[in-house]
Each structure stands twice: as structure tokens, then as C-alpha cells.
Amino acid sequence: MDIVRKRLPSGLRVVVAPIAGLRSVAVLLAIEAGQWFEPRGRPGIARLTAQAMLRGTTKHDSRSWADALDGIGAAARLDVGSHAATFSAQSLGADLPTLLAIMSEAVIGPAFVVDEVELVRQQTLAQIEEDARNTRAVAERVWRELVYPVGHPFRARAIGDPEVVRAVTAEDLRSQHHEAIRPKGAVLVIAGGVESAAAVDAAGRAFSGWDGAASDGRAVREVALAGAVRRLEVVPDKTQSDIIIGWPGLPRNDPRFVAARVTNMVFAADTFASRAGHVVRDELGLAYYVFSTIGSSRGQSPWTVRMGVNPTNVERAISVALDELRKILDGKVAPEDLELAQDKLVGELDVARESPGGVASLVLEGEIFDLGPDHLERYPSELRAVTRDQVVETARSFLPPERSAVAIAGPPLPGAA
Amino acid sequence: MYALEARHAPVVSLWVWYHVGGRNEVPGTTGMSHFLEHMLFKGTPGHPKGDLDRLLARYGAMWNAFTSEDVTCYFETVPRERFPVALELEADRMRNALISVEETEAERTVIVSEREGLENDPSFLLGEQLQAVAFSRHPYGQGVIGSKEEIRLMTRDGLYTHYRKHYAPNNAYVVVAGDAAANELLDQAAKAFARLDAEVPVEPAKAPEPPQYGEKRVIVRRAGGALPIIQIAFHSPRATDPRAPALSALSVALAGATAGGGESASGRSSRLYRALIDSGLATDVDATYTLRKDPYLFVVEATLGSGSTHQQVERVILDELARIADQPLEADEFARVRRQLLSASAFMTDTITWRAYRLGEVLATGAATSLAEWYDRLAAVAAEDIRAAAESIFKERSRVVGWFIPEEPA
Numbered sequence: 001m002d003i004v005r006k007r008l009p010s011g012l013r014v015v016v017a018p019i020a021g022l023r024s025v026a027v028l029l030a031i032e033a034g035q036w037f038e039p040r041g042r043p044g045i046a047r048l049t050a051q052a053m054l055r056g057t058t059k060h061d062s063r064s065w066a067d068a069l070d071g072i073g074a075a076a077r078l079d080v081g082s083h084a085a086t087f088s089a090q091s092l093g094a095d096l097p098t099l100l101a102i103m104s105e106a107v108i109g110p111a112f113v114v115d116e117v118e119l120v121r122q123q124t125l126a127q128i129e130e131d132a133r134n135t136r137a138v139a140e141r142v143w144r145e146l147v148y149p150v151g152h153p154f155r156a157r158a159i160g161d162p163e164v165v166r167a168v169t170a171e172d173l174r175s176q177h178h179e180a181i182r183p184k185g186a187v188l189v190i191a192g193g194v195e196s197a198a199a200v201d202a203a204g205r206a207f208s209g210w211d212g213a214a215s216d217g218r219a220v221r222e223v224a225l226a227g228a229v230r231r232l233e234v235v236p237d238k239t240q241s242d243i244i245i246g247w248p249g250l251p252r253n254d255p256r257f258v259a260a261r262v263t264n265m266v267f268a269a270d271t272f273a274s275r276a277g278h279v280v281r282d283e284l285g286l287a288y289y290v291f292s293t294i295g296s297s298r299g300q301s302p303w304t305v306r307m308g309v310n311p312t313n314v315e316r317a318i319s320v321a322l323d324e325l326r327k328i329l330d331g332k333v334a335p336e337d338l339e340l341a342q343d344k345l346v347g348e349l350d351v352a353r354e355s356p357g358g359v360a361s362l363v364l365e366g367e368i369f370d371l372g373p374d375h376l377e378r379y380p381s382e383l384r385a386v387t388r389d390q391v392v393e394t395a396r397s398f399l400p401p402e403r404s405a406v407a408i409a410g411p412p413l414p415g416a417a
Numbered sequence: 418m419y420a421l422e423a424r425h426a427p428v429v430s431l432w433v434w435y436h437v438g439g440r441n442e443v444p445g446t447t448g449m450s451h452f453l454e455h456m457l458f459k460g461t462p463g464h465p466k467g468d469l470d471r472l473l474a475r476y477g478a479m480w481n482a483f484t485s486e487d488v489t490c491y492f493e494t495v496p497r498e499r500f501p502v503a504l505e506l507e508a509d510r511m512r513n514a515l516i517s518v519e520e521t522e523a524e525r526t527v528i529v530s531e532r533e534g535l536e537n538d539p540s541f542l543l544g545e546q547l548q549a550v551a552f553s554r555h556p557y558g559q560g561v562i563g564s565k566e567e568i569r570l571m572t573r574d575g576l577y578t579h580y581r582k583h584y585a586p587n588n589a590y591v592v593v594a595g596d597a598a599a600n601e602l603l604d605q606a607a608k609a610f611a612r613l614d615a616e617v618p619v620e621p622a623k624a625p626e627p628p629q630y631g632e633k634r635v636i637v638r639r640a641g642g643a644l645p646i647i648q649i650a651f652h653s654p655r656a657t658d659p660r661a662p663a664l665s666a667l668s669v670a671l672a673g674a675t676a677g678g679g680e681s682a683s684g685r686s687s688r689l690y691r692a693l694i695d696s697g698l699a700t701d702v703d704a705t706y707t708l709r710k711d712p713y714l715f716v717v718e719a720t721l722g723s724g725s726t727h728q729q730v731e732r733v734i735l736d737e738l739a740r741i742a743d744q745p746l747e748a749d750e751f752a753r754v755r756r757q758l759l760s761a762s763a764f765m766t767d768t769i770t771w772r773a774y775r776l777g778e779v780l781a782t783g784a785a786t787s788l789a790e791w792y793d794r795l796a797a798v799a800a801e802d803i804r805a806a807a808e809s810i811f812k813e814r815s816r817v818v819g820w821f822i823p824e825e826p827a
Contacts, residue, residue, distance in 0.1 A: 021423075024760070067749075070685065070686040075681075077682055091760065122697055236827070237641035240530065240537050282467070285523040288530040310533060340471060343476070343477065344474045344477050347478065350496045354770060410537075
């Protein structure tokens, strides 16, 4: 890929990956304003700020801003994750300057009008209420409460704590915006049917008025589970139980992270290619879905295995998944399992290039975590270089079954008191 | 067989579409096509169980399958040099799937688990009931996954008979898009499938839905959801109907081109977003027109906001539908709708996998004979076409209204 990089005077890094033959362009603006950068005791304020940014600016009210975005037929959304608030969008290539101008208005000059903040608050509270009856969301909330202590940025889901959401004011959001929505540390990736110089120019024009130093984030203590913890939360009138087995992960910049990705693939990342999925679904027919993910952030994002199973199969599914993990811990990693995991992770990099969004995502990870300008060239060989011993060692360091957290949400379990 | 050149990434996407789905089932065997879809991953004599999964995983492939009311579809997007393997796998399982008794039993619990996962979602529960009430004769009323009871009754022999009847070259479309000349892709695909014999042609399912003569209503009460939901469906024309492009545009005018929940910023200028979300009456709204072989449903769905009632939200939706059926969109609003419609089409076809999917969809449903034709038909939609399409379907007598009413746990 012919990637062009430019750092704007504000510190915003602009990265363009042109792809010949495409009509559209994907844009990812990642700002270091995710959960990791939320003030202590205010879970949810990052997402509320992001959502309120989409409801009117100092130049255009909510309706006319939405008219402008739909007027170029763009698709756009703003998500808050554990590390970044990511504004992702797609437009026709010719509309890129307009799209960037619309996005920059929301980023630089949101109005935080009281009525609009109230609307965002009500929508958020409704979503929290809905999530209270959603087994996957309940399992996620319970699992985080088991693993992360009070005050940790990852203890709550990004949607936050209802008390925080109820209490927040427009002024709070303005203040959070001022503190966290900064160009320094932010990365703007543009991939697709554009010419590099024109895209860089358009980005420079759109974001020229954005300034402010990066927020430092706060000091966060390392998390470690002292023993195995487990909690069932009954969600009434449901048919299936959702299970999360997990551990606090490791920062994306940790040198062991690439080995962790390979370990994750060997263990459970893919329902079909990984060991846990193969046994739980294919051999035993216990679950329709079983997969694991490892989060990327500056901190210990969740490293979790997720399954949806009938309540009668909960104990067996957990036990079987952990048995597969124990085999890895015992060093039973067949060369073909490791090779399969590596092939899959490397092959996925090629397949991801089929879309402008896929290319933008590949580029973004390397940029936001400062993995080096040659990250994409090095990454396949780094994956291939992971050894069996590293997989075993990574699993022993980060996935000890005797210090795991298991959350279950769904109907009462058979035999449970 | 159809092929499209897409040179921007070193991959090829292969899709095989079979003309078999929920429409080909009768009571007692509903869910059979979907069950069969699962069994196509359980091995052939040439590729025992697990072979396909491992090979595709090894290539980093993106692959999956789905079953709808009309079709069953399998796809894999692979690095360009692996295209011959993908072709070989698909040609092999078109006629040689084993479907053993043991694997049927092992997969049955997986499918029950899939069904149970869906049952956790109130929107699915309501939608399933709404669909069942909407169709009194046509098998579209049966849905796709089947009831848990029927999944438990499915036999290996029944599945195998269904397989042999419907899985043959003369009952399938093969669509390829990727990094090679179209004729080269086509030649490779033709060679892979050429050795397969045709089967006795399958008679298309014929169970025309008689006209509906008045509104139908359905209520689902369950504790398994926190927020009330409303779904309003109207009988709508098939994909080959001249109104199909205008109905696609109508769904954009009502709720935008891209769904995305609360985090989405697009589609907020749409009629129903403004009437329901901006006003706080609802937290989520969508409008869907689906390309189907036979007349199907245009569905509006909203999740109610705190303090709203079903009656209120239903009234607002029906008022908006009446308004759009009464007056054509103003020029600026129409321009926004048109841009969203056409841009969404470009976004989809800029991804090689979805370019192939989209072509297969318009071909399999009969909506168009090429992507370019479908795009041109969307581009030709005028404001008056949208109004006229709305007027033709938004009628009280062909309406089905569903309410999901959450209850307090016992």
C-alpha cells in the first residue's frame, strides 16, 4: 500500500491510503477519548459527550447538521471504546472535503444545547434499561464487575453508569469535550478512491481550527484476579444463557501482544478454526456461537471467551472450554494448530483489503498505538515468528483457569438454589 | 454463472445461491432448508468433516452461509490464488454432502441453540408472530429457522431428500467477483461445476397469498424485554415489480439508508427519525423493504421511548406513512434521499464480497439482470414514484400491526 502520512501543526496525524478503482472513501478519526481517558467515577461521560457531539454545532443546529450529512449520502457513526472515540464514515470520493468539514464541525464545535443533551440522556437511559434484559449485555456488565475494581476505567461498559447519566449536565459534557477531544494523539485515516495530496489538503482545511494538548489519561493500577470468581445473574423469561469466561488482558503496546493474538486464535477466537469452538460447537453441539476476543487499548482490556448455550449445558460448556485451555497450558499445542492460527491471522490481512473500511482499520491500529510506519509490512512476519513456547507462556501468564472470571446471564440454571 | 472484475484487492469472492428456502417447506418440516445449510459443512467423501473449515481458515477466508425465505446461499472470500480451492469445495458439496445420521444429531442441538439465542430477542419474537399472522396461505408465514419442535423432528433422510432435490447446478446461481478478468473467473467457475449433472427441475412453490381484507393485529407479551416495540407491516410487491426501486427509496425516505442504532449519525433527516426520535417518542426506528421472489412485507419497527405508549407511536407512524403517500417529497428532501440511496449502493459494491452478494441478490430474486441495471433503476426513481409506491401499499386493509408488551417478571 502506498501510504502517505502528515502531521498537522495541531498534532493531528493524517494518514491516507489511496485505493485505485473505488468510488467511495472510508474515514476513521480515532481520538484518545475512550473509557481509558474518562475521569474517575464518571463512567459513561465519554459516550455521552460523543453522542451529544452529533446533535448540533455552534454553526448548525442538529437538524441542519443531519441534513448536510444525509445530503451527501454519507454513512457515519461515532463509537466510544476502551481506548478511543472513533468517528467512522464513508462517502463518495468526490464528497470527501464536504464530509470532513461536517465531521470537523461536530468534533471542534459541538453546541451541547440543553434540549439535545436531554434527548441523548433519555436515549442512553432507555438503552441501559433495555440492556438490563439483554443476556449478552448483562453478562458483559457482570463480568466487568467481577474483574475490574471500583474506579477502574473498564469496570463499566462504555454506555456507563445510570447514575452518572442521570446527573450529567451540558456543562459537564462541554468540560469533558474540552479535556478529551484533542488533536494530539488523534489519528485521521482516509482510505479509498481519493488522491493522497487532495485528501491531506482537505483534512488540513477541515481540522485547521482544532487545537489543544493530548490528555494524559489517569494512572490506573494493574489488575489481577486473586482466584476464580463466578456470578450468575438471572434474566427473566429468556431461553438461552450467555456466558463470558475471561481475564484482564494486556496493553496493545506490550511486546507480548502479538503472541497473545496468536494464543487467542489457537484457543478460541474462531468458532471453527480454534480449539474451544471446535470442541464446544462442532464435536459436542453445545453452542451456536463460541468465540474469544482480546481488546486493544493502553490498558488491560478484556480477554474473553463468549458462548450462548442452553441452561442445561452451561456447566459442561464452561468445563469443556477450560479443558481446552488447560491443554494449551500443559504445552499440548500441536504444530498444525499453531500453523493454522498463524495462517488464519495472516490470511485475514489480505482479505481485509477488499474494502476501504478494512484498509482503514488495518492502518489505524498501527498508527494509534505507534507501532511504526512499517507495521503493516512487519506484522505478518511477527505473527509467523510466534513459537509454541510463546503461546504456552502467554496462556500461562494471562489465562490461568484458577484466576478466571465467569459471568452467566439468562434463565435460572438447573439445580441452582 | 456470473462474474465481475474487482481489481482493488488480491481476493476473490465466490457465492453459490440455491433456489431453496423457507418457501419450499410445508408444516412439519419448517426449518429444513436452514438445517440443511448447517449440514453442508459436515463433510463429503472428498472433504471429510472439518476439512472445509480448516482449509478456509488457513487462507484467512471470510466465509459463511445463510438461509432466507427464498434462497440458501454459501460464500467464501479468499486470497486470489485460493479461488480454485473455493470452487472445488463448493462444487463438491453441491452434490456430495454426506449428511450422516450422527452429524445430523450433533448439529440438531446447535440449531436449537441458534433458535434459543434468537428467542432471547423480543424483536425476533414479535417479528416471527407478525410474519405468521400476515400470511394465511403463502409459506413466507413460516419464517426460516422453524419451530424448536420441528427442528427436533427433522430426520436425516428427510434432509437428504431435500438436499438431492434442490442442490443441483440447474437450481443454483454462481456469482464471482474478484481480482481477475471476468471471463477468466467465469472460465474457472465453469470448469469446476461443469462435471455436475442437472437434477429434475424443481417446481417453484406455488401458494399465492390471497388478498387481505382488513387490518390484522398481534400482541406478544413477555418479561424478556424492557422496552415496548411496535412493528407495522404492509403487504408489498415482489422484487420484479416495477415499484421495487421506488419502495427501496421509500424505506430510505422513512428511516435512512443505513441502520446503526444510537451510535449512527446518518439517516437522521428521515421522516420517521424526525417524528419519533427527535421528539423522544422512540429510541430506535427502521423501515425495510426486502427484495423477495413473491409479494412480501414492508416493515416499520420502532422501540418506544420512556413514557410513550403504543397507541401514540402507532398513530405517529401511520400519520407519517399517510403523509408520504399523499404528497411527493420536496426537491431538497428528495435530493437527500436519492444521494443516500445511490451512495449506499456504491458503498456496498466497493467491497468485493458485498459486490458479489448484491449481484446474486438481484439475480436470484429477479429484481434485475445486472448491478448496473439495478443501479440505473434506483437512479431513475422520481419523487412522484416514491409517493405512488407508498400510496399503493400503505393501506389499512393490508396492514398487520404487532405490539411487544414487556411484562414484569413473575
